[in-house]
Amino acid sequence: xxxLTIARRELYAYTRSPLGSAIIAAALLVDGILFYYASxxxxxxxxxxxxxxxxxxxxxxxGAGLLLSMRLLAEERQSGTITLLNTAPIRDRDIVLGKFLSxxxxxxxxxxxxxxxxxxxxxxxxxxxxxxAVGYVGLTLFGAAVTAIGLFASSLARxxxxxxxxxxxxxxxxxxxxxxxxxVDPPFNTFFSGLALHHENYRPFMTGTLQFDxxxxxxxxxxxxxxxxxxxxxxxRWR
Amino acid sequence: xxxxxxxxxxxxxxxxxxxxxxxxRRAIGPLSTTIAQGEVVGLLGLNGAGKTTxxxxxxxxxxxxxxxxxVAGFDVVERSDxxxxxxxxxxxxxxxxxxxxxxxxxxxxxxxxxxxxxxVNRRVAEVQELTELGDVAGQLIGSLSHGFKQRVGIAQxxxxxxxxxxxxxxxxxxxxxxxxxxxxLVRGLxxxxxxxxxxxxxxxxxxxxxxxLVIDDGKIAWSGTEAELSATLKQGxxxxxTLRASGLSAKAAGEKASAALSGLEGVREIEVLExxxxxxxxxxxxxxxxxxxxxxLTRSLVQAEVGVLQVSKEKELENMFLELLGEGEQPGRKxxxxxxxxxxxxxxxxxATETNRERA
Numbered sequence: 001x002x003x004l005t006i007a008r009r010e011l012y013a014y015t016r017s018p019l020g021s022a023i024i025a026a027a028l029l030v031d032g033i034l035f036y037y038a039s040x041x042x043x044x045x046x047x048x049x050x051x052x053x054x055x056x057x058x059x060x061x062x063g064a065g066l067l068l069s070m071r072l073l074a075e076e077r078q079s080g081t082i083t084l085l086n087t088a089p090i091r092d093r094d095i096v097l098g099k100f101l102s103x104x105x106x107x108x109x110x111x112x113x114x115x116x117x118x119x120x121x122x123x124x125x126x127x128x129x130x131x132x133a134v135g136y137v138g139l140t141l142f143g144a145a146v147t148a149i150g151l152f153a154s155s156l157a158r159x160x161x162x163x164x165x166x167x168x169x170x171x172x173x174x175x176x177x178x179x180x181x182x183x184v185d186p187p188f189n190t191f192f193s194g195l196a197l198h199h200e201n202y203r204p205f206m207t208g209t210l211q212f213d214x215x216x217x218x219x220x221x222x223x224x225x226x227x228x229x230x231x232x233x234x235x236x237r238w239r
Numbered sequence: 240x241x242x243x244x245x246x247x248x249x250x251x252x253x254x255x256x257x258x259x260x261x262x263x264r265r266a267i268g269p270l271s272t273t274i275a276q277g278e279v280v281g282l283l284g285l286n287g288a289g290k291t292t293x294x295x296x297x298x299x300x301x302x303x304x305x306x307x308x309x310v311a312g313f314d315v316v317e318r319s320d321x322x323x324x325x326x327x328x329x330x331x332x333x334x335x336x337x338x339x340x341x342x343x344x345x346x347x348x349x350x351x352x353x354x355x356x357x358x359v360n361r362r363v364a365e366v367q368e369l370t371e372l373g374d375v376a377g378q379l380i381g382s383l384s385h386g387f388k389q390r391v392g393i394a395q396x397x398x399x400x401x402x403x404x405x406x407x408x409x410x411x412x413x414x415x416x417x418x419x420x421x422x423x424l425v426r427g428l429x430x431x432x433x434x435x436x437x438x439x440x441x442x443x444x445x446x447x448x449x450x451x452l453v454i455d456d457g458k459i460a461w462s463g464t465e466a467e468l469s470a471t472l473k474q475g476x477x478x479x480x481t482l483r484a485s486g487l488s489a490k491a492a493g494e495k496a497s498a499a500l501s502g503l504e505g506v507r508e509i510e511v512l513e514x515x516x517x518x519x520x521x522x523x524x525x526x527x528x529x530x531x532x533x534x535x536l537t538r539s540l541v542q543a544e545v546g547v548l549q550v551s552k553e554k555e556l557e558n559m560f561l562e563l564l565g566e567g568e569q570p571g572r573k574x575x576x577x578x579x580x581x582x583x584x585x586x587x588x589x590x591a592t593e594t595n596r597e598r599a
Contacts, residue, residue, distance in 0.1 A: 002351060005347070005351060013338060080332040080334050081334040081336060082334070083330050083334040084334035084395070086299070087298045087299060087328045088348075089320045089321075089323040089353055090323075091320070237299075237301055239261070
């Protein structure tokens with residue numbers, strides 16, 4: 001319950017400051033532009049266009065996820081308001097969960113606002129509702145993982161900019177693991193491609209294939225970084 | 240001094256052999272003390288003495304390196320949730336969200352501290368009334384003056400009706416009128432809560448607290464009431480005199496006045512100061528006495544044809560405090576500088592640690 005109290009407060013902060021709206025507006029603009037250029041190619045099958053949309057959407061989701069999460073704990077530390085949370089009878093995991101839910105909620109709303117683009121493909125082309133639904137499941141899971149990484153970065157830094165940089169480096173490193181996977185021999189290539197944030201783990205969602213090991217990967221990654229952020233908060237009390 | 244007599248109850252705070260280290264630097268320890276229910280206790284110490292660290296441990300914002308700290312019978316490490324539910328904490332920088340109104344913020348603080356939903360509005364209204372925030376309840380916190388922000392800080396600390404209220408430098412940065420109001424507010428907490436207030440403003444502690452804990456170098460250097468402190472140190476009085484001897488230079492006027500006062504009963508020490516007023520023949524003296532002999536001093540000076548422009552008594556608590564900590568004039572300054580240097584070094588070390596963590 002305390003996590004929801006914190007999440008509500010954070011959502012309130014997003015809606016009251018121009019930051020939340022600006023991030024969402026910018027991300028939707030990027031999504032729209034990418035979709036426009038993808039749809040210009042009339043030779044593409046509608047299913048391919050939809051897959052391309054879900055591929056492109058990860059860029060906006062990644063950027064928005066990092067921008068929304070950078071302030072979550074760093075700003076609290078910078079302004080001293082973290083003391084209110086630290087001295088209230090709330091567990092650190094609830095603080096982290098509340099923060100995560102707020103940013104993830106915003107990100108999910110943002111992703112849902114892009115629904116008009118797949119719907120246009122659905123109305124004008126031949127794609128299944130399943131592909132759209134699975135695509136959004138993938139995008140949501142990807143967003144959850146990026147938000148958790150951003151939150152972890154925010155727990156490490158006092159400055160939001162530093163948090164953003166740390167988060168961006170971590171996300172980029174995880175994405176680029178597929179490059180590492182190509183450069184190494186078996187069995188390590190399978191290992192690295194299995195860990196990559198985007199490539200192998202995300203592609204099945206784009207084409208409407210729901211694979212539970214991919215779902216488990218994103219959920220595990222999200223849990224891992226939320227746990228890490230919790231441990232950082234716990235460690236600060238002992239410093 | 241007109242304060243109600245309060246019989247204090249069971250211990251709310253029990254600290255035994257508390258140590259807190261920041262890296263290799265000892266911030267507090269060994270520190271042991273007990274504070275009874277209903278007491279208003281002042282934690283007095285120079286900057287860097289360990290006041291804030293002690294309060295943060297009490298509020299579970301920091302955990303001790305070693306030792307035992309129990310609040311309302313619960314250990315701050317093993318039962319920190321229970322402790323936090325019973326403590327209200329105002330840090331030296333109030334934890335306020337500028338984008339929330341006072342009412343919204345207090346309701347948020349109440350919910351965080353387990354106030355049942357049905358009671359949140361009532362509790363918020365009560366603390367708004369107690370802290371006189373009713374008129375600004377709908378305003379954004381960011382638009383409030385510093386004094387009102389401090390009030391909101393206190394309101395959030397008591398919104399859940401805690402047993403223990405911990406206030407770190409509550410009058411810091413306030414103007415004289417706000418200080419008077421804040422003093423009243425802290426006094427108003429007496430009875431309903433046990434209160435621990437830290438300050439380096441010595442008179443503040445004597446104005447608001449039943450008992451003083453003097454903390455020095457992370458340890459309790461002394462504990463008791465102001466009267467007990469005075470009796471312990473057999474402290475006399477320091478009087479500053481501004482004098483005028485017509486036709487003499489400042490130096491000669493000072494010497495003439497010193498000669499007139501030396502040997503008087505009760506006069507322990509005379510020190511010629513830099514004149515605190517401009518003009519011919521004006522001198523300033525500081526006279527340390529064993530008792531209040533201001534009339535005798537004035538009479539002797541007048542008899543010696545030295546005009547008395549001003550007689551002022553120095554704050555006794557300040558003298559006692561400095562004496563307790565072994566602070567003379569020059570050594571005191573040196574010591575304060577050393578403390579400041581230590582604090583700066585610690586701050587740098589902290590920053591370096593943070594930076595290292597961020598790099599990590």
